[in-house]
Amino acid sequence: MKRAKKPAKPKIKATRRRAPRKARPRAMKPMGQAQVRLRVNGVEYVRTAEVRKTLADFIREDIGLTGTHLGCEHGVCGACTILLGDQPVRSCLMFAVQAEGAEITTVEALGTPEALNPLQQAFMDHHALQCGFCTPGFLMSATVLLRENPRPTEAQVREYLSGHLCRCTGYQGIVAAALDAAKRMQGGKRG
Ligand code: FES
Numbered sequence: 001m002k003r004a005k006k007p008a009k010p011k012i013k014a015t016r017r018r019a020p021r022k023a024r025p026r027a028m029k030p031m032g033q034a035q036v037r038l039r040v041n042g043v044e045y046v047r048t049a050e051v052r053k054t055l056a057d058f059i060r061e062d063i064g065l066t067g068t069h070l071g072c073e074h075g076v077c078g079a080c081t082i083l084l085g086d087q088p089v090r091s092c093l094m095f096a097v098q099a100e101g102a103e104i105t106t107v108e109a110l111g112t113p114e115a116l117n118p119l120q121q122a123f124m125d126h127h128a129l130q131c132g133f134c135t136p137g138f139l140m141s142a143t144v145l146l147r148e149n150p151r152p153t154e155a156q157v158r159e160y161l162s163g164h165l166c167r168c169t170g171y172q173g174i175v176a177a178a179l180d181a182a183k184r185m186q187g188g189k190r191g
């Protein structure tokens with residue numbers, strides 16, 4: 001007697017199943033960091049920095065321009081003054097991320113040791129600095145003063161620079177330097 005044939009096993013197609021893809025980790029900046037792009041003294045810089053980093057620290061540490069000084073770090077002494085656009089600003093009171101896309105000028109842009117600008121030269125000639133710690137801030141504010149008011153009176157100079165502290169000079173030399181620089185910038189004409 002013939003044996004009944006076993007029914008053929010249904011062929012199972014081998015299908016390759018892909019394991020569900022794990023979400024690939026995206027390239028992310030570490031928490032609390034952000035990219036900052038700004039121009040300082042005509043040069044563009046792009047850096048990743050902590051969102052809580054001050055503009056002053058960013059300029060000094062991330063860009064490497066250490067002419068901007070830090071004294072009080074809470075907006076009182078004026079040593080950290082830079083120009084944001086065309087206005088003097090205390091860079092210790094701003095976060096670097098707040099300056100995204102800004103045009104910044106620091107004391108390094110004024111002149112070089114070999115070629116001081118008239119304001120710097122006047123500071124030197126009038127002994128307007130001793131330790132020099134406050135000087136970058138005074139120079140930046142005085143730069144704006146002389147641009148906005150090319151012939152300031154002594155009272156106007158004193159008032160404009162009154163937000164800056166100097167522990168060394170007694171201010172007399174600083175005021176004299178600003179007035180003399182105004183004169184020099186106008187080719188010696190006053191009045
Ligand atoms: Fe910014 Fe003193 S360091 S005001």
Ligand code: FES
Nearest residue numbers: 130132166167168
């Ligand atoms: Fe020393 Fe001003 S020159 S603090």
